[in-house]
Amino acid sequence: MQRVLRRVRRISHWEFGLGPTFQREMRTLGRKRGTYVARCLVVALLLGLVGMMYFGFTNDLNRHTTGIERLQALQQLAPAVTLTVLWFLLVVLGLLAPSLTAGAICDEKRNRTLGALLTTPLTAAEIVSGKLASALVQLLILVLTSLPLLLAIRVFGGVPTSLVLMGLGVVVATALLGMSAAMLFSVMARKPSSATGSAVGVVMVMNLAPVIVLVVQGTMNINLRMLVDWLLPMSAPYVMGELSSAIFDVGLSLQSNVTRAWQLHMGYTLGAGLCCLALAMIRFRAVMRSESVEPVEAARGSSRRRSQKSAEAPADASAPIRKAEHGRVVGEQPVLWRELHQASFRSRSRLIITLLAVFGLAAWVYFTGDMASPVVHVTLAAIAMIALMAQAAGHTTGAISSEREARTWDVLLTTRLTPFQIIWGKAVGPLRRLWLIPAVVMGHFALWVILGRFHPIVLVHLGIILATTAFLLCCSGVYQSLVRRKSSSASTANYLFAGALWLGLPLAMLIIAGSFRIHDDRVWIWTQTRILWLNPVTTTVVSVLGAHHDPTDPRASTAMYAMPWSEYSRAGFTRMLLIYCAVLAALGKGFVVLAVKRFSIRGGRTS
Numbered sequence: 001m002q003r004v005l006r007r008v009r010r011i012s013h014w015e016f017g018l019g020p021t022f023q024r025e026m027r028t029l030g031r032k033r034g035t036y037v038a039r040c041l042v043v044a045l046l047l048g049l050v051g052m053m054y055f056g057f058t059n060d061l062n063r064h065t066t067g068i069e070r071l072q073a074l075q076q077l078a079p080a081v082t083l084t085v086l087w088f089l090l091v092v093l094g095l096l097a098p099s100l101t102a103g104a105i106c107d108e109k110r111n112r113t114l115g116a117l118l119t120t121p122l123t124a125a126e127i128v129s130g131k132l133a134s135a136l137v138q139l140l141i142l143v144l145t146s147l148p149l150l151l152a153i154r155v156f157g158g159v160p161t162s163l164v165l166m167g168l169g170v171v172v173a174t175a176l177l178g179m180s181a182a183m184l185f186s187v188m189a190r191k192p193s194s195a196t197g198s199a200v201g202v203v204m205v206m207n208l209a210p211v212i213v214l215v216v217q218g219t220m221n222i223n224l225r226m227l228v229d230w231l232l233p234m235s236a237p238y239v240m241g242e243l244s245s246a247i248f249d250v251g252l253s254l255q256s257n258v259t260r261a262w263q264l265h266m267g268y269t270l271g272a273g274l275c276c277l278a279l280a281m282i283r284f285r286a287v288m289r290s291e292s293v294e295p296v297e298a299a300r301g302s303s304r305r306r307s308q309k310s311a312e313a314p315a316d317a318s319a320p321i322r323k324a325e326h327g328r329v330v331g332e333q334p335v336l337w338r339e340l341h342q343a344s345f346r347s348r349s350r351l352i353i354t355l356l357a358v359f360g361l362a363a364w365v366y367f368t369g370d371m372a373s374p375v376v377h378v379t380l381a382a383i384a385m386i387a388l389m390a391q392a393a394g395h396t397t398g399a400i401s402s403e404r405e406a407r408t409w410d411v412l413l414t415t416r417l418t419p420f421q422i423i424w425g426k427a428v429g430p431l432r433r434l435w436l437i438p439a440v441v442m443g444h445f446a447l448w449v450i451l452g453r454f455h456p457i458v459l460v461h462l463g464i465i466l467a468t469t470a471f472l473l474c475c476s477g478v479y480q481s482l483v484r485r486k487s488s489s490a491s492t493a494n495y496l497f498a499g500a501l502w503l504g505l506p507l508a509m510l511i512i513a514g515s516f517r518i519h520d521d522r523v524w525i526w527t528q529t530r531i532l533w534l535n536p537v538t539t540t541v542v543s544v545l546g547a548h549h550d551p552t553d554p555r556a557s558t559a560m561y562a563m564p565w566s567e568y569s570r571a572g573f574t575r576m577l578l579i580y581c582a583v584l585a586a587l588g589k590g591f592v593v594l595a596v597k598r599f600s601i602r603g604g605r606t607s
Contacts, residue, residue: 021122021130029138034489042092043145049084050149053077053511079247081153084511085146086167090174090240093142095499097175098182098199099492100135103192104128105183105284107486110190110405114287124285132183132277139175143168159247166262167243173269174236178203180276187283191402192488193481197394200495204390206272207235208383233264335412335422339429344436358440374548377448378541381441381462385469385540388437389502392470393494395434396477398487399426405487419599423592427478431470438466445544457570458547461577462540468581468588469536473498475588479595482602502535525565532564533580546573 029035057077108114117127150164182199189195210231232238239261246258345351369376403409412422441462448454477494484490509528532538546561561573568576 018133019122019126019130020120021127022133025131025134026137029134035138038096039142039145042142045092046085046088046146046149049088049511050081050153053081053084078153078155078159082150082159082164082167082247083244085150086164086171086243087240087507089143089146089168089171090236091499091503092496093139093171093175094178094203094236095200095495096142096492097135097139097178098196098203099192099488100138100182101132101179102182102186102195102199102491103486103488104131104135105186105287106189106192106195107405110402118288124288125281128183128187128277128281128284132179135179136176139172139179143172163243163247163258166258167240169262169266170236170239170243173266173273174203174207177206177269177273177276180273180280184276184280184283187280187287191398192486193394193398193402193491196397196488196491196495197391200390200394201387202276204386206269207237208386210235210238212379212383230264233261234268236265236269239265333421333425334415335417335425336429337425339425340432342430342433344433354436358436362440362444371448372453374545377445377454377548378544380444381540381544382537384437384441385465385537388434388466389469389473389498389536390495391437392434392473393477393498394491396427396430396474397481397484397490397494399430399478400481401484401487401490402481404485419596420592423478423482423595423599426481427475427588427592428471430474434470438463438470441466453548454544455547455549455570457574458543461543461547461574464577464581465536465539465543468584472584472588472591475591479591482595482598502537506531506535529563529565530580533576534584538563539577539580543573543577546570 054077057080105114108117122130147168150168151161153159154161154164178199181202182195185195185198186192189198213231242258242261345354365376365380371377400409403412442459445454445458445462449456449459473494476497477490480490480493480497481487484493506528509524509531542561542563561568561570563573
């Protein structure tokens with residue numbers, strides 16, 4: 001009873017995340033320039049999007065002469081702006097949130113301050129919850145900056161406040177899941193960039209898993225109504241789509257259905273976030289035990305070894321020194337050689353678990369889905385491409401910043417290696433560790449090429465797309481790692497670059513076209529087509545659909561590759577694909593050249 005009473009007395013406001021750890025993190029974040037830069041960037045982008053849409057709508061109003069037409073045009077402004085802001089926050093904060101907690105424990109380990117933190121009477125739950133609460137405050141500040149804009153724009157069209165708050169709830173829940181997952185991986189990972197990439201992967205799996213299940217099960221011709229009602233609300237894009245239809249009031253969903261989907265999504269997402277947070281506390285408690293035991297065991301082991309060496313006979317000292325039987329030829333690219341010899345997985349057990357999970361998922365898809373349908377193959381290829389993009393975007397962002405954090409960067413600068421040798425080795429060497437997803441994709445389509453369902457050219461197309469996409473993101477990651485001080489911020493910047501290039505740019509073109517009514521303009525069509533050619537997901541889908549054929553179909557030899565607004569033959573698509581993949585490769589090489597030019601300024605080498 002006394003133990004329970006002591007525990008009750010200890011329960012106070014700071015045990016729920018508002019204690020010394022929270023106050024320390026808030027003071028630290030409040031003094032960083034990057035905190036205010038991120039806030040200013042988010043606000044500037046929001047104002048830019050809203051200003052662009054408002055300018056387009058005002059130009060459209062000039063075309064209407066009667067008051068009724070003007071009123072009807074203005075009523076479309078509020079829903080369009082609201083949805084644009086909500087989708088923008090979902091994508092940007094979904095990529096930005098994991099970086100807020102990815103270095104929470106990793107930075108303590110690398111800065112060798114974890115031992116000092118463990119000397120305090122704080123428990124694992126108090127430390128983890130305090131760090132998460134401080135990051136949550138920063139996230140809420142970013143979300144609240146858009147709330148006055150969303151509520152003020154309602155005067156033009158009358159968007160319900162409840163739907164606006166629901167949309168913001170989806171944004172906060174998705175970001176909170178990313179932060180909780182990043183906190184968990186920050187305890188287990190060595191680098192903040194690895195924690196950020198793993199957390200982004202968890203968020204993607206949470207949002208894409210229902211789509212995979214529905215696509216595979218949809219080919220089996222069974223009633224999926226219950227599955228749709230209970231599984232799809234896990235996906236944030238699905239819930240945002242339901243909210244979008246309710247805001248525009250197009251009759252696709254009722255208010256009750258939207259509320260139910262939103263409630264299920266909040267339950268799923270917040271529940272998964274709480275599970276990640278609980279696992280982070282458990283894992284951190286194990287780290288605290290190991291940190292408190294390892295120094296004592298190391299001291300005992302060193303004294304034991306010294307006593308054993310002093311007791312050994314001196315006869316062993318006359319034993320001849322044996323040379324190593326196998327030499328290692330490093331060559332003129334030692335950085336590249338070192339990166340090529342890094343292990344893809346930290347342990348063999350992780351590799352085995354990953355392979356078993358991949359084979360289990362493949363077996364489930366093969367036995368439950370209709371593999372004769374191209375929809376399954378297209379879905380798997382698109383998801384694999386998105387997963388590779390997420391992995392490659394955070395793969396090399398710790399290449400240089402981690403060297404600085406480990407205090408080994410100065411040693412590397414004392415060598416005679418040129419900046420190009422260092423940057424090129426850091427950019428190209430890690431490509432070997434990205435072998436798993438390309439191997440699964442190529443193995444899957446090689447099997448169906450042998451079975452006669454796909455033309456062999458699909459292997460060439462997918463190999464080119466996978467290689468150039470990974471090369472671009474690895475090169476841009478090394479550049480971000482050079483110009484950023486921390487690997488977590490470098491990872492966030494690289495994810496934002498990929499999102500802006502392959503998602504933000506097409507959406508911006510659609511917003512401009514919708515605002516200025518230029519859908520049929522030839523220049524706009526040409527520009528939009530070229531932007532879509534640069535998107536790896538688009539080219540992956542088109543290449544898989546174009547290469548799929550039925551052996552009994554006599555038209556299989558004349559397959560066409562249908563890009564938006566145009567069609568290509570097999571040779572024409574291959575030629576265009578080579579051109580635009582060469583553009584992606586040249587863009588990646590440009591990041592390497594830019595990093596080499598800024599090496600003396602950002603790298604710290606003065607001569």
